Amino acid sequence: MKKILTIMIAAALVLSMAACSNKPAEIQPDESVAAGAITETPAPEESPEVPEKSPEETKNPEETKQQEKAPEASEAPVTTPTPEPTPEETKTVGNTLLAAFKANSGGSALSVAESLSANPAIKVPVGAMAIEPGYLTGFDNTEIKGFKEGAVFMPMIGTIPFVGYVFTLENAADAPAFIANLKSAANLRWNICTSADEMVAGSAGNKVFFVMCPTSFEE
Numbered sequence: 001m002k003k004i005l006t007i008m009i010a011a012a013l014v015l016s017m018a019a020c021s022n023k024p025a026e027i028q029p030d031e032s033v034a035a036g037a038i039t040e041t042p043a044p045e046e047s048p049e050v051p052e053k054s055p056e057e058t059k060n061p062e063e064t065k066q067q068e069k070a071p072e073a074s075e076a077p078v079t080t081p082t083p084e085p086t087p088e089e090t091k092t093v094g095n096t097l098l099a100a101f102k103a104n105s106g107g108s109a110l111s112v113a114e115s116l117s118a119n120p121a122i123k124v125p126v127g128a129m130a131i132e133p134g135y136l137t138g139f140d141n142t143e144i145k146g147f148k149e150g151a152v153f154m155p156m157i158g159t160i161p162f163v164g165y166v167f168t169l170e171n172a173a174d175a176p177a178f179i180a181n182l183k184s185a186a187n188l189r190w191n192i193c194t195s196a197d198e199m200v201a202g203s204a205g206n207k208v209f210f211v212m213c214p215t216s217f218e219e
Contacts, residue, residue, distance in 0.1 A: 092215040094200030096121040097164065105204035109166040112207065113151035116164060123217035124160055128153035131165075138163045138212055142185035146178055147208070161188075161196040164211035175203035182210050 100119050105112055113128040131152050133145040147167040154163045169178060179201045189195040196212040203209070 092198060092200075093121045093213050093217065094198045094211050094215070097211055097213075098200050098202045098209055101166070101207075101209040102202065102204045105207045105209075108151075109149045109168045109207065110151040113153040113164070113166045116166070117153040121217075122162070124155045124157065124162070126153050126155050126162070136165070138187060138190040139182075139185045140187050140190065144182065144185070146174065146181070159191065159193050161191045161194040162211075162213040163190075163196075164213070165209070167208040167210070169206045169208060172203070172206040175206070175208055178208055179203065179210070182208075186210075186212060188212055 097116055097119055100116060101112065104115055110128060110130050117126040117128045128151055131150045133147065133150075134143050135141070136144045137152065137154065147169050149168045151166050152163065153166075165182075167178070169175060182201060183199060186199055188197075188199060190212075197215040199210075199212050201208070201210045
């Protein structure tokens with residue numbers, strides 16, 4: 001009996017040892033995995049993108065400054081030249097008579113005044129006569145002096161604003177001052193009913209021409 005028990009115990013030991021030898025070996029986890037340190041392959045670094053420059057940014061700074069200083073052609077002020085007056089526009093009654101006076105200023109003051117009275121620019125009947133220094137038509141209360149002879153030519157109808165003079169001076173050098181005195185004393189509205197449009201004066205040698213009249217007799 002003891003032998004049988006001994007054999008059974010020995011058999012049990014052999015079987016248990018065989019069972020232990022057949023167990024699979026335990027897999028030891030990788031230390032790196034157990035610690036949670038998973039090694040990843042780093043992604044390649046991306047180079048920073050350089051923004052493309054616009055055509056305006058690629059310009060030379062000096063060129064940009066010059067372009068900013070230079071005004072555009074469209075911004076340049078456009079000046080329209082003032083047209084010169086045509087001969088017809090400047091050909092008023094007064095200027096026409098002044099030109100006639102300068103073209104024919106020889107003779108006495110009365111003869112020159114009579115010649116001007118017949119000028120076609122005057123569309124109304126006009127007469128001429130000699131005058132003396134003193135109060136003259138068109139100069140209000142100012143006496144006109146400083147001439148050695150003079151003549152006036154004016155319409156027969158007193159309501160027409162027209163009066164012209166021819167003066168002969170002692171010296172031609174006195175003409176500018178004499179004309180200035182005439183202009184300062186003259187009154188375009190000497191005629192209560194109407195008013196003259198222009199005052200024209202000039203000289204030729206020692207003779208002085210002065211007129212206050214309409215620019216035109218055309219209605």
